[in-house]
Amino acid sequence: MRILIVDDERQITRVLRTSLQSSGYEVSVATNGLEAFELFKTLSPDLIITDLAMPEMDGIELTRAIRRLSETPIIVLSVREQETMKVAALDEGADDYMTKPFSMPELLARVRANLRKHVHDEPAPLEITAGDIYIHTPSRLVRVRGAEVHLTPKEFELLLLLATNPNRVLPHKQLLRGIWGPGGEDQPEYLRVLVAQLRKKLDPSESSRYIESEPWIGYRFKAELTNS
Numbered sequence: 001m002r003i004l005i006v007d008d009e010r011q012i013t014r015v016l017r018t019s020l021q022s023s024g025y026e027v028s029v030a031t032n033g034l035e036a037f038e039l040f041k042t043l044s045p046d047l048i049i050t051d052l053a054m055p056e057m058d059g060i061e062l063t064r065a066i067r068r069l070s071e072t073p074i075i076v077l078s079v080r081e082q083e084t085m086k087v088a089a090l091d092e093g094a095d096d097y098m099t100k101p102f103s104m105p106e107l108l109a110r111v112r113a114n115l116r117k118h119v120h121d122e123p124a125p126l127e128i129t130a131g132d133i134y135i136h137t138p139s140r141l142v143r144v145r146g147a148e149v150h151l152t153p154k155e156f157e158l159l160l161l162l163a164t165n166p167n168r169v170l171p172h173k174q175l176l177r178g179i180w181g182p183g184g185e186d187q188p189e190y191l192r193v194l195v196a197q198l199r200k201k202l203d204p205s206e207s208s209r210y211i212e213s214e215p216w217i218g219y220r221f222k223a224e225l226t227n228s
Contacts, residue, residue: 002026006036006050033057067093073114090171130223162221171218
């Protein structure tokens with residue numbers, strides 16, 4: 001599989017290229033977003049790792065341009081001072097982010113996770129077990145501590161989206177698109193209400209035990225999962 005690295009810092013691209021090639025990936029490098037977009041169109045990489053602040057075309061503009069053509073997974077790299085840019089990139093369709101300096105083993109794990117999800121396009125598993133929660137996808141059955149919990153169709157869709165992406169932040173707009181379609185992207189209050197309702201049904205005594213808020217970005221399903 002081919003990965004495109006986009007960063008204007010030579011030291012970063014050198015470290016990333018070495019580590020990714022050692023893990024068996026083909027690697028191409030661009031030093032700005034404009035160069036990266038041209039390489040993207042000719043190479044069709046399986047995943048993109050991009051910095052945010054770059055000359056010619058920044059990471060937000062690159063993400064926006066790629067999303068017009070493809071759902072290729074995008075991992076953005078940011079420093080803490082780029083919080084606003086990070087949120088903007090996720091809103092434009094980036095799949096994941098890491099803050100510099102980052103752990104290489106964690107980055108490689110996120111690369112594998114995003115490739116599994118996007119390249120193979122695996123359907124939702126028939127059954128999901130997450131702590132005290134059991135989900136049977138075909139019948140839309142949900143049990144918490146053995147007791148059946150009745151969810152509305154939208155509550156079930158939200159739970160399934162979160163539970164099939166464990167320990168990964170899903171941006172607000174991605175969740176809104178997934179549940180209400182493109183027309184729901186600009187209605188964040190829908191999502192806040194739906195999350196609150198789902199939290200109460202999953203765990204009335206500990207409302208954020210399973211669903212964790214990532215301020216200004218989205219929500220994360222925290223439980224460790226086992227699929228069958």
